[in-house]
Amino acid sequence: xxxxxxYFFGSWSLLFLLFGYWxxxxxxxxxxxxxxxxxxxxxGFASFGKFNVNLLVILTFTYLIGALFxxxxxxxxxxxxxxxxxxxxxxxxxxxxxxxxxGLVICSIIFALEAIKGRHLKLED
Numbered sequence: 001x002x003x004x005x006x007y008f009f010g011s012w013s014l015l016f017l018l019f020g021y022w023x024x025x026x027x028x029x030x031x032x033x034x035x036x037x038x039x040x041x042x043x044g045f046a047s048f049g050k051f052n053v054n055l056l057v058i059l060t061f062t063y064l065i066g067a068l069f070x071x072x073x074x075x076x077x078x079x080x081x082x083x084x085x086x087x088x089x090x091x092x093x094x095x096x097x098x099x100x101x102x103g104l105v106i107c108s109i110i111f112a113l114e115a116i117k118g119r120h121l122k123l124e125d
Contacts, residue, residue, distance in 0.1 A: 001049045005117055010047035012110050016040035019103065032100070035063075039107040042114060051118025060111040067104035070097050 020036035023029050042056065073094065 001117070001121060006047050006049075008047075009043045009110075009114065013040045013043035013047055016043060016107070016110075027096075032103075035104070035107070039110065043110060046114040046117065049121070051114060051121065053115050053118045053122065056111050056115035056118060060108050060115060063104045063108040063111065067101050067108065070101035070104065072098040072101050 016036045016039040020033045020040060023032035023036060026032055038059065042059065045051070
């Protein structure tokens with residue numbers, strides 16, 4: 001596996017740990033801390049070239065299905081609110097829902113990339 005992918009997945013592992021840390025003060029940390037820790041562990045394994053493709057596919061679809069429950073009503077309005085307030089504090093419930101939606105989507109994308117890379121490496125062997 002190339003150094004790019006090692007650093008890419010390693011960076012995401014650290015970012016997911018940071019995201020999980022930020023969720024400790026959230027209203028429902030019992031859900032969001034493990035969600036990001038699972039993503040951090042999977043990305044950490046991927047950075048060392050360890051891929052469980054079947055599990056990664058399951059996680060990809062599980063997180064995408066979860067994201068559907070947080071489908072934002074007005075993405076562009078939310079982006080505008082975030083730019084106007086210029087800090088990370090949550091002012092509305094819509095902000096929380098949008099952030100949770102995008103967090104799950106980002107995790108899903110990284111899981112999918114890990115599964116694709118893992119499958120590609122398995123086919124090379």
